[in-house]
Amino acid sequence: MSAFTRRSFIGKNAVAIGSFAALQKIAAADRSGSDPGPANTVLDGQNPDSIWPPGTDSKSLVQNFKYPFSFANKRTYEGGWSREVTVRELPVSKTLAGVNMRLTAGGVRELHWHTAGEWAIMLYGTARITAIDADGKSFVADVKKNDLWFFPSGIPHSIQGLNPDGCEFMLVFDDGEFSESETVLLSDAMAHLPPEVLAKNFAVGQEAFKNVPREELFIFQTDVPGGLEADQKAAAGVRGKSPKNFAFRTMEMPPTRRTKGGEVRVVDSSNFKVSTTAMAMVTVHPGGLRELHWHPNADEWQYFISGKGRMTAVATGNKARTMDFQEGDVGYVQKSLLHYIENTGDTDLVFLEMFKADRFQDFSFSEWLAHTPPELVMAHLHTDKATLDAVPREATVVMPV
Numbered sequence: 147m148s149a150f151t152r153r154s155f156i157g158k159n160a161v162a163i164g165s166f167a168a169l170q171k172i173a174a175a176d177r178s179g180s181d182p183g184p185a186n187t188v189l190d191g192q193n194p195d196s197i198w199p200p201g202t203d204s205k206s207l208v209q210n211f212k213y214p215f216s217f218a219n220k221r222t223y224e225g226g227w228s229r230e231v232t233v234r235e236l237p238v239s240k241t242l243a244g245v246n247m248r249l250t251a252g253g254v255r256e257l258h259w260h261t262a263g264e265w266a267i268m269l270y271g272t273a274r275i276t277a278i279d280a281d282g283k284s285f286v287a288d289v290k291k292n293d294l295w296f297f298p299s300g301i302p303h304s305i306q307g308l309n310p311d312g313c314e315f316m317l318v319f320d321d322g323e324f325s326e327s328e329t330v331l332l333s334d335a336m337a338h339l340p341p342e343v344l345a346k347n348f349a350v351g352q353e354a355f356k357n358v359p360r361e362e363l364f365i366f367q368t369d370v371p372g373g374l375e376a377d378q379k380a381a382a383g384v385r386g387k388s389p390k391n392f393a394f395r396t397m398e399m400p401p402t403r404r405t406k407g408g409e410v411r412v413v414d415s416s417n418f419k420v421s422t423t424a425m426a427m428v429t430v431h432p433g434g435l436r437e438l439h440w441h442p443n444a445d446e447w448q449y450f451i452s453g454k455g456r457m458t459a460v461a462t463g464n465k466a467r468t469m470d471f472q473e474g475d476v477g478y479v480q481k482s483l484l485h486y487i488e489n490t491g492d493t494d495l496v497f498l499e500m501f502k503a504d505r506f507q508d509f510s511f512s513e514w515l516a517h518t519p520p521e522l523v524m525a526h527l528h529t530d531k532a533t534l535d536a537v538p539r540e541a542t543v544v545m546p547v
C-alpha cells in the first residue's frame with residue numbers, strides 16, 4: 147500500500163483501527179502501518195498528517211509549528227478572559243505572539259501600554275478602543291467583526307466590550323517573548339506610587355486617591371459606555387482629535403485578489419498607514435490551495451479562523467513536515483521556507499498570515515518556474531515543455547485560478 151492510500155485509510159477510519167479485521171488488513175499490506183498501543187483517537191483524527199505523515203515528509207525532525215489555543219492557559223476575570231500563545235508555548239514563534247481575549251458588554255481591558263506594537267482583529271461583537279497619539283491627541287473608535295487596530299510601541303490604550311454581548315478579538319504582538327501579563331497598567335502604576343507624589347503630580351489632596359485599587363485590574367466589569375461622539379468629544383477637549391487612524395475597516399476594501407479557489411485581502415502600511423505589522427487574510431474554498439510560496443522578508447504567524455487545512459513546510463537540509471490545522475490553531479513558518487495551505491475540509495478555510503514587516507511580500511513558486519529558462523527547469527525536473535507551459539505565469543495566490 148502506498149503511503150498516500152495508507153494515510154487515507156487510517157485517517158478516515160481512526161476510530162475503527164482498533165478492530166481486529168482492520169488490523170489484519172493493514173498488517174497484510176504493511177506491518178509498519180499499525181498502531182496497536184494507546185491512542186487519543188479524537189486528537190489523532192484531527193491530526194492525520196502527524197499520525198501517518200505523507201511519504202514526502204522527511205524522517206529527520208522538523209520543529210513543531212502548531213499550537214492550538216485550546217491548550218493555552220486561560221486567565222478569567224469578571225468582565226472577560228485572556229489566553230496567549232507565545233514563544234513559551236510555541237518555541238519556533240520568535241517574532242510574533244498572539245493573545246486571544248473576550249470582554250463582556252462593559253468589560254474593560256484596562257488602560258495600559260507596552261513596548262511591543264499591538265495589531266488586532268475583531269473576531270466577534272463590538273468594542274470601543276481608546277488611545278492618544280504621540281502629540282497627545284485622542285483617538286476613540288468603535289470596532290466590529292473583521293475590523294483591525296494597531297497601537298505602536300508605547301501608545302497608551304484601552305478596549306471595552308459594547309452591547310449587546312461584548313466582543314472577542316485576537317491581538318498579535320511583534321515580539322514572540324511578549325506577555326499580556328507584563329504590561330504597564332494604570333491601576334498597577336498608581337498602586338506603586340507614594341500618595342504624596344500622586345498628590346503633587348496631579349495637584350490634588352492625598353485623600354483624592356485613597357480608593358485606588360491595591361492590585362492590578364487587568365480586566366474588569368463596569369458599565370457599558372454611552373454614545374461614541376460624546377466620548378470622542380470629552381477625550382479630545384480643546385486640543386482636538388488625533389489626525390491618525392489607528393483602526394482599519396477590512397471588509398470595506400475589495401479583495402486584493404480573487405480566484406475560483408478563494409480570495410485574499412492584504413493590509414499593510416501601504417493601506418493601513420500606522421501599522422508596522424502586515425496581514426494577509428486568506429479564504430480558500432473547499433478543494434482549493436493557497437499556492438506554493440515563500441516570504442523573503444519575515445516569519446509568518448498564522449491564525450486559523452474557520453475550516454480545516456494542512457500545510458507542509460519544506461525546510462533546508464532535506465527536511466519537511468506536514469501538519470493539520472483547524473479553527474483556533476496557531477501556525478508558524480520561518481522566513482523563506484516553502485509552504486502551501488490546502489483546504490482539507492468541506493467548508494471555506496479562513497486564516498490570517500501575519501508578518502513583523504511594513505509590507506506583505508511573497509514569492510510564488512509557479513511564477514519563479516515560469517520565468518526561468520524552460521530548458522534549465524526541465525533539466526532539473528525531468529519534465530516536458532507542455533507541463534511547464536501549463537504552469538501559471540504569475541502569482542495566483544489561491545488555486546485554481
Ligand code: MN
Pocket residue numbers: 258259260264303
Ligand atoms: Mn495592549
Ligand code: MN
Pocket residue numbers: 439440441446479485499
Ligand atoms: Mn505564507
